Amino acid sequence: MRPPSLPVDEEVRQQARSLIHTARHAALGVLLENGLPFVTRVAFGTAPDGMPITLISDLAKHTGALRRHPTCSLLIGDPGPKGDPLTHPRLSLMATAEFMCRDTSRYAELRAHYLQTHPKSKLYADFADFHFVRFNIREAHLNGGFARAFTLTANDLGLEG
Amino acid sequence: MRPPSLPVDEEVRQQARSLIHTARHAALGVLLENGLPFVTRVAFGTAPDGMPITLISDLAKHTGALRRHPTCSLLIGDPGPKGDPLTHPRLSLMATAEFMCRDTSRYAELRAHYLQTHPKSKLYADFADFHFVRFNIREAHLNGGFARAFTLTANDLGLEG
Numbered sequence: 001m002r003p004p005s006l007p008v009d010e011e012v013r014q015q016a017r018s019l020i021h022t023a024r025h026a027a028l029g030v031l032l033e034n035g036l037p038f039v040t041r042v043a044f045g046t047a048p049d050g051m052p053i054t055l056i057s058d059l060a061k062h063t064g065a066l067r068r069h070p071t072c073s074l075l076i077g078d079p080g081p082k083g084d085p086l087t088h089p090r091l092s093l094m095a096t097a098e099f100m101c102r103d104t105s106r107y108a109e110l111r112a113h114y115l116q117t118h119p120k121s122k123l124y125a126d127f128a129d130f131h132f133v134r135f136n137i138r139e140a141h142l143n144g145g146f147a148r149a150f151t152l153t154a155n156d157l158g159l160e161g
Numbered sequence: 162m163r164p165p166s167l168p169v170d171e172e173v174r175q176q177a178r179s180l181i182h183t184a185r186h187a188a189l190g191v192l193l194e195n196g197l198p199f200v201t202r203v204a205f206g207t208a209p210d211g212m213p214i215t216l217i218s219d220l221a222k223h224t225g226a227l228r229r230h231p232t233c234s235l236l237i238g239d240p241g242p243k244g245d246p247l248t249h250p251r252l253s254l255m256a257t258a259e260f261m262c263r264d265t266s267r268y269a270e271l272r273a274h275y276l277q278t279h280p281k282s283k284l285y286a287d288f289a290d291f292h293f294v295r296f297n298i299r300e301a302h303l304n305g306g307f308a309r310a311f312t313l314t315a316n317d318l319g320l321e322g
Binding site for chain 2 (some may be wrong): 005024025027028029030031032035036037038040041042043050058061071072073074075077078080081085086090092120124141143146
């Protein structure tokens with residue numbers, strides 16, 4: 001059986017973009033050294049150009065995994081406390097992680113932009129083991145509830161690199 | 162740098178078990194045919210023996226992936242609407258998926274037990290494309306907030322097969 005594929009229209013694009021702009025955390029799926037998947041919670045935000053980013057520590061298992069194998073997946077879109085969690089819209093991103101270099105003006109802009117939406121991160125954003133990581137998106141899957149599944153491109157999300 | 166490893170005590174075991182028994186959905190990480198990770202939201206519950214289970218459709222991309230490659234990971238533990246989502250406890254499970262056969266008395270018990278906690282699933286639990294899948298746990302990682310990371314065994318969770 002193949003998943004039903006629905007045509008992507010402007011409403012679908014807007015719903016996916018809105019999930020990216022409002023998400024503050026994500027479930028990150030990485031590959032471990034043994035090639036097996038591993039899912040953890042990470043912070044989630046956007047760079048000034050709208051690209052999804054996170055701020056992660058070298059002390060976390062997922063950080064070493066992303067350095068070895070940058071291909072990953074992110075799930076965003078909170079179900080909220082009420083109703084069937086599977087009727088709430090969510091977005092699965094298929095991405096490649098790129099660690100950002102600290103000593104650039106671009107990094108300072110990115111840091112300032114991120115801290116506007118994640119003010120509590122000021123406490124640790126400058127610790128030596130913390131790094132901003134940008135996610136370059138290859139493809140996304142929006143699930144807007146039962147029988148509302150869509151495949152989107154980076155262009156649909158306004159995120160073409 | 163290696164992640165700090167803290168000793169597991171009874172309080173940690175109870176916190177992890179409580180996350181399993183109260184979770185109603187999870188972020189599931191599977192491997193696609195190309196070997197890349199993919200994270201989606203699935204329902205989450207427990208069998209009468211306490212083992213984590215889900216109810217998934219053949220129409221979903223993750224179902225085919227689990228049939229081809231049953232090794233997977235699940236993230237449970239909702240952050241809730243307030244505070245820093247990274248201070249809320251969550252549990253990453255490393256598991257192997259096992260599709261349950263329909264025509265057994267064990268299946269009927271499992272179905273009845275699951276529907277007690279997921280009453281809305283009655284609408285589709287008996288559709289031909291839906292399947293209960295049991296997750297045999299190899300290892301779990303509890304993150305109880307910053308600098309509170311623990312590695313647990315199936316035995317710690319009371320889930321030894």
